[in-house]
Amino acid sequence: MRIDVVSIFPDYLAPLRLSLLGRAQEDGLLDLAVHDLRDFTFDRHRTVDDTPYGGGAGMVMKAEPWALALEQVLVAQGAVAGNAGHDAGPVAARRPVLIVPSPAGAVFTQAMAYELAEEPTLAFACGRYEGIDERVLEWAEQRFEVRPVSLGDYVLNGGEVAVMAMVEAIGRLLPGVVGNPESLVEESHADGLLEYPVYTKPSSWRGHDVPEVLLSGNHGKIASWRLEQQLRRTAARRPELLDGADAAPFGKAERAV
Numbered sequence: 001m002r003i004d005v006v007s008i009f010p011d012y013l014a015p016l017r018l019s020l021l022g023r024a025q026e027d028g029l030l031d032l033a034v035h036d037l038r039d040f041t042f043d044r045h046r047t048v049d050d051t052p053y054g055g056g057a058g059m060v061m062k063a064e065p066w067a068l069a070l071e072q073v074l075v076a077q078g079a080v081a082g083n084a085g086h087d088a089g090p091v092a093a094r095r096p097v098l099i100v101p102s103p104a105g106a107v108f109t110q111a112m113a114y115e116l117a118e119e120p121t122l123a124f125a126c127g128r129y130e131g132i133d134e135r136v137l138e139w140a141e142q143r144f145e146v147r148p149v150s151l152g153d154y155v156l157n158g159g160e161v162a163v164m165a166m167v168e169a170i171g172r173l174l175p176g177v178v179g180n181p182e183s184l185v186e187e188s189h190a191d192g193l194l195e196y197p198v199y200t201k202p203s204s205w206r207g208h209d210v211p212e213v214l215l216s217g218n219h220g221k222i223a224s225w226r227l228e229q230q231l232r233r234t235a236a237r238r239p240e241l242l243d244g245a246d247a248a249p250f251g252k253a254e255r256a257v
């Protein structure tokens, strides 16, 4: 998978070069390109923002630098020929996905991560200030499948943190990135439930003991205990998830904790 990220703070994305995703890039499983939006400005101050029409606090990100940056992304992702002129207009049949982090977007979910992990390319537009001139999204709609996405119901200062989280959630699903793909199956949200509690040595620690069933070697009992823990945790912490999960083994009575 190729991922292109456009930001005025490219160094914010540096942690994506570390750990599992860094190894994935070294192994050729993931190709990550980060573009500085200011490289697509031509004034002395490399201006990317201006005052909002209609008044109001703050500044809005100017449209032209974004169009130039996203046109370069289209070329880099092979969606258009490199010699396409300025604003070459609508492009190839398959429009690459452009994710625009925004508090006004659809909330990012594990299901979305799985869906996006199937894409050959992804592009991310990290806004700042009060946001990006809306006409950029209108312009981009003819060239990308534009997806406004929110990390959650709280306000950040820009899109970079959201992109870091989304790229990690998506990247770890790519084949070969996580050492043991089995571990992807049992984790939170993979089956619609929160994950069960985990323990390691010593079996007794400061008066706290590991649940006996986990020391029994009885894999059937361990599996049942873990599913029960998932259901109890989900019922207690995220009851709204239980409507979509496979909670058949337990009636509503067992779900209440």
Ligand SMILES: CN1CCCC[C@@H]1Cn1ccc2ccc(-c3n[nH]c(N)c3C#N)cc21
Binding pocket: 100, 101, 102, 103, 126, 127, 128, 129, 130, 131, 132, 149, 150, 151, 152, 153, 154, 155, 156, 157, 158, 159, 162
């Ligand atoms: C604060 N400031 C004025 C109010 C509107 C937002 C703006 C800041 N800001 C600019 C671009 C931008 C992109 C994403 C987010 C964002 N916030 N919360 C999320 N879950 C987000 C995502 N994903 C915030 C952003």
